[in-house]
Amino acid sequence: MRGEHVAIAxxxxxxxxxxxxxxAPPIYSHGFSAWEDEDGxxxxxxxxxxxxxxxxxxxxxxxxxxxxxxxxYDPDGYAAVGGWDARAEMLDDLGTQLGIRSxxxxxxxxxxxxxxxxxxxxxxxVAILFASGALPDLLYDxxxxxxxxxxxxxxxxxxxxxxxxxxxxxxxxxxxxxVSGYAELFTGVExxxxxxxxxxxxxxxxxxxxxxxxxxSLGVYLTEYSxxxxxxxxxxxxxxxxxxSQGYSTAVIYRSGGGMVMNFGMxxxxxxxxxxxxxxxxxxxxxYTSEILGYExxxxxxxxxxxxxxxxxxxxxxxYIGYTRAVFGMRVNLRSHRPDTGEPAVEHHVAAExxxxxxxxxxxxxxxxxxxxxxxxxxDHHVREQQGVQAHQLPHxxxxxxxxxxRAAAPVAVYGPLRVDPVVGVPQVHDEDHP
Amino acid sequence: MIRVLDxxxxxxxxxTARQILLWSLVIxxxxxxxxxxxxxxPVEDNYWILASTNFTAGEGLYGLPGYYYLPVWGYVMVLIxxxxxxxxxxxxxxxxxxxxxxxxxxxxxxxxxxxxxVMAALIVLDIMVGYLLHRVVMRITGDEKxxxxxxxxxxxxxxxxxxxxxxxxxxxxxxxxxxxxxxLLMDRRPVPAGLAMGACLLSKQFGIFAAILLIGYAYAxxxxxxxxxxxxxxxxVMGLVLMAPVLITGDxxxxxxxxxxxxxxxxxxxxxxxxxxxxxxxxxATLVMTYLVAKKGxxxxxxxxxxxxxxxxxxxxxxxxxxxxLFLLPFLILAMDRFTSIPYAMMSILAVFSLLxxxxxxxxxxxxxxxxxxxxxxxxxxxxxxxxxxxxxxxxWKAYTGASVVLVVLFSLYRRVMPMRRGQGAVSG
Numbered sequence: 067m068r069g070e071h072v073a074i075a076x077x078x079x080x081x082x083x084x085x086x087x088x089x090a091p092p093i094y095s096h097g098f099s100a101w102e103d104e105d106g107x108x109x110x111x112x113x114x115x116x117x118x119x120x121x122x123x124x125x126x127x128x129x130x131x132x133x134x135x136x137x138x139y140d141p142d143g144y145a146a147v148g149g150w151d152a153r154a155e156m157l158d159d160l161g162t163q164l165g166i167r168s169x170x171x172x173x174x175x176x177x178x179x180x181x182x183x184x185x186x187x188x189x190x191x192v193a194i195l196f197a198s199g200a201l202p203d204l205l206y207d208x209x210x211x212x213x214x215x216x217x218x219x220x221x222x223x224x225x226x227x228x229x230x231x232x233x234x235x236x237x238x239x240x241x242x243x244x245v246s247g248y249a250e251l252f253t254g255v256e257x258x259x260x261x262x263x264x265x266x267x268x269x270x271x272x273x274x275x276x277x278x279x280x281x282x283s284l285g286v287y288l289t290e291y292s293x294x295x296x297x298x299x300x301x302x303x304x305x306x307x308x309x310x311s312q313g314y315s316t317a318v319i320y321r322s323g324g325g326m327v328m329n330f331g332m333x334x335x336x337x338x339x340x341x342x343x344x345x346x347x348x349x350x351x352x353x354y355t356s357e358i359l360g361y362e363x364x365x366x367x368x369x370x371x372x373x374x375x376x377x378x379x380x381x382x383x384x385x386y387i388g389y390t391r392a393v394f395g396m397r398v399n400l401r402s403h404r405p406d407t408g409e410p411a412v413e414h415h416v417a418a419e420x421x422x423x424x425x426x427x428x429x430x431x432x433x434x435x436x437x438x439x440x441x442x443x444x445x446d447h448h449v450r451e452q453q454g455v456q457a458h459q460l461p462h463x464x465x466x467x468x469x470x471x472x473r474a475a476a477p478v479a480v481y482g483p484l485r486v487d488p489v490v491g492v493p494q495v496h497d498e499d500h501p
Numbered sequence: 502m503i504r505v506l507d508x509x510x511x512x513x514x515x516x517t518a519r520q521i522l523l524w525s526l527v528i529x530x531x532x533x534x535x536x537x538x539x540x541x542x543p544v545e546d547n548y549w550i551l552a553s554t555n556f557t558a559g560e561g562l563y564g565l566p567g568y569y570y571l572p573v574w575g576y577v578m579v580l581i582x583x584x585x586x587x588x589x590x591x592x593x594x595x596x597x598x599x600x601x602x603x604x605x606x607x608x609x610x611x612x613x614x615x616x617x618x619v620m621a622a623l624i625v626l627d628i629m630v631g632y633l634l635h636r637v638v639m640r641i642t643g644d645e646k647x648x649x650x651x652x653x654x655x656x657x658x659x660x661x662x663x664x665x666x667x668x669x670x671x672x673x674x675x676x677x678x679x680x681x682x683x684x685l686l687m688d689r690r691p692v693p694a695g696l697a698m699g700a701c702l703l704s705k706q707f708g709i710f711a712a713i714l715l716i717g718y719a720y721a722x723x724x725x726x727x728x729x730x731x732x733x734x735x736x737x738v739m740g741l742v743l744m745a746p747v748l749i750t751g752d753x754x755x756x757x758x759x760x761x762x763x764x765x766x767x768x769x770x771x772x773x774x775x776x777x778x779x780x781x782x783x784x785x786a787t788l789v790m791t792y793l794v795a796k797k798g799x800x801x802x803x804x805x806x807x808x809x810x811x812x813x814x815x816x817x818x819x820x821x822x823x824x825x826x827l828f829l830l831p832f833l834i835l836a837m838d839r840f841t842s843i844p845y846a847m848m849s850i851l852a853v854f855s856l857l858x859x860x861x862x863x864x865x866x867x868x869x870x871x872x873x874x875x876x877x878x879x880x881x882x883x884x885x886x887x888x889x890x891x892x893x894x895x896x897x898w899k900a901y902t903g904a905s906v907v908l909v910v911l912f913s914l915y916r917r918v919m920p921m922r923r924g925q926g927a928v929s930g
Contacts, residue, residue: 068636068688070632070633070636070684071685071688071690071693073629073632073633074633074681074684074685074693074697077626077629077677077678077681078696078697078700078739080576080577080580081573081576081577081700081743082576082742082743083576083580084575084576084577084578084579084580085572085576085742085743085746087576087579087580087583088556088561088562088572088575088576088579088746089561089746089750092559093583094557094558094559094586115557115586115587115589116586116588116589117557117586117589117591118591159565159566162560162564162565163565166558166559166560365589367589388554388557388558388592389554389591389592389593389594389609390609391551391554392558393554393557393558393559394558
């Protein structure tokens with residue numbers, strides 16, 4: 067064999083080896099755990115390669131602990147502004163980005179299915195995501211007594227992406243009408259102008275540096291305000307992006323009546339450049355009261371660390387590996403889970419098989435695991451494969467989250483104890499007085 | 502081309518072939534490292550970082566947007582990523598001042614280590630292309646010095662340097678695999694030649710015309726259908742093997758994004774629309790040439806190289822991105838016609854143009870980024886700022902370069918084919 071033949075064979079073998087590595091089971095594994103004691107919050111990463119780590123301690127004074135996103139997707143029943151195709155791809159990629167960050171509660175729902183869901187879903191842990199630009203008239207008709215506003219009024223959460231929330235109502239496939247007064251409805255601020263909700267189908271970006279704790283610690287630089295909102299008159303909100311010269315904030319989380327709205331002013335067009343930010347914010351568990359209490363960067367080669375002097379009643383830690391596009395992320399609730407016991411907090415570890423959508427990829431400490439395992443369910447979720455959206459084998463997010471447990475034990479339990487509905491597969495509340 | 506070779510030959514004076522190779526290698530690598538370290542164009546590098554990130558996150562090549570090409574380069578990138586991760590080299594840092602996106606890509610300032618890792622792979626490929634060129638010319642001419650000069654002309658061409666070390670584009674992988682296919686056919690190894698061609702076609706698609714022409718060449722070599730079928734079979738087998746995981750995971754459409762996105766964008770860009778119309782015409786012309794090669798028993802590689810270049814050059818004349826021109830270069834060198842030195846010179850100027858434009862537009866991302874001598878980079882970028890407005894001239898020059906290739910190739914073909922028709926044999930330079 068001549069030298070040139072050896073060279074050719076070598077290159078071909080390299081290509082074939084790369085193919086095997088690319089499609090073999092994932093060769094990288096990542097994990098994160100956190101706990102606290104009198105010294106502060108300890109954390110530890112595990113990874114079989116060296117990469118930057120970022121650890122963020124976040125406080126919140128609400129009971130929100132969003133672990134499940136119910137995504138509105140109903141191309142057969144309703145229209146979306148600009149069509150559903152690009153949004154289908156966007157939503158699918160968002161699910162993947164969330165999965166990277168250990169946020170596996172993600173499923174698609176038609177308007178009718180959402181209506182059912184809203185009757186029973188747990189307000190603290192389930193959020194409804196709209197990326198359609200137009201809301202279905204089954205849920206929203208521009209009035210305060212529609213199901214969506216009632217969901218918000220009863221403490222539910224809504225995530226709005228790539229659209230002007232409340233401005234457009236779809237009455238069927240291909241039918242979209244416009245309503246007014248939506249800014250006042252969603253913010254609860256009397257007399258708030260609809261002009262405060264930007265609606266620009268082009269791509270508008272703020273210029274200059276985004277300089278706030280959320281952006282710096284989470285590495286999120288949400289610059290598009292095409293659908294941004296002005297926060298004038300709003301009391302409870304946080305702005306995690308930039309603000310345009312006209313006053314539009316690119317990304318805002320605000321209290322909406324008794325509920326919460328997370329508004330991202332991004333467009334569909336630049337989704338590849340922004341979805342990881344969106345996933346990062348959702349996975350980090352921010353709400354409208356969130357504050358960044360501490361932040362540390364490091365490396366998986368030096369995997370342990372301590373956040374000292376972090377105080378607050380309701381603290382969780384979000385750790386991620388990589389840069390602004392994380393290769394792994396995970397949220398660990400600390401005091402929100404066990405506020406008074408002083409026991410070590412729950413430790414989490416995500417195994418490498420997450421990529422294969424193994425439902426039980428999240429392992430808990432043994433004390434809790436036996437209890438929780440009994441409640442764990444799994445189901446194939448109703449997903450519209452024919453629309454190009456891949457089917458997700460969704461884990462059943464049935465673990466009782468701390469906020470609900472706390473409330474159940476508290477003197478004033480708004481919705482009663484949490485129970486799991488094996489049919490719908492999302493955290494539910496059981497209360498006869500439920501709206 | 503011969504003129505360039507002659508001048509290089511006189512420049513090198515009494516250097517032996519081995520010395521020419523050695524000095525070309527040393528000078529070429531030195532220039533690449535210096536230029537590449539200072540001025541890596543961040544756009545493509547950003548996408549490679551994105552691909553590496555997605556892969557490290559467990560999403561494979563196509564699980565998330567970021568890698569838009571056919572899989573072969575992605576497979577190489579997977580190994581580069583593994584290397585980078587094993588050494589703990591950071592991918593880059595985010596430049597928040599730009600607020601998230603500029604020029605349709607994230608502004609992640611590539612780390613020196615990451616860029617050098619990709620660059621190293623591309624430099625190795627540059628060297629290997631030079632090596633194969635050397636071996637092919639050696640088989641054609643039997644002249645050691647001329648073979649060495651052919652490799653030197655490739656390795657020292659500004660366009661080659663710019664694409665592997667500034668743009669970090671993988672055109673040289675496609676070229677290597679195509680040259681490998683030609684060389685293996687010359688060695689009468691049809692199945693391995695087909696395997697190389699199968700990999701070539703799944704890196705980028707410019708090799709498709711060459712793949713068809715080589716069917717004619719294989720038949721002309723032996724007049725044996727089984728021999729020819731071996732080449733075709735090898736191509737299909739390798740194609741299927743490399744695409745199988747992509748097909749199984751349902752990522753075919755994503756893997757074709759590079760081609761389809763340009764076709765879609767052609768609706769507003771007259772250039773690519775014209776290309777779409779041209780493709781069937783050029784494919785038909787290639788089939789005719791293939792038939793002639795087979796029927797006339799043409800085994801003259803320089804002549805076949807000209808035929809390979811012609812359809813691609815016509816496409817590039819109307820829609821070529823600067824990196825695509827690199828594909829033409831080795832086959833112009835193989836053609837060994839003195840007139841091909843004209844497009845060679847124009848490509849070199851094109852490369853310099855593109856460098857000036859890229860540096861003037863994008864060197865800002867290196868300022869304050871911790872890259873060595875960032876002040877010097879900034880001052881050079883300032884000096885080059887007038888070139889920021891030269892994009893129009895640059896675009897024109899691209900078209901002129903494509904046109905020069907087409908004209909020269911047509912003329913060279915005429916010079917070679919006419920004597921054959923008169924029964925005088927082909928012109929050899």
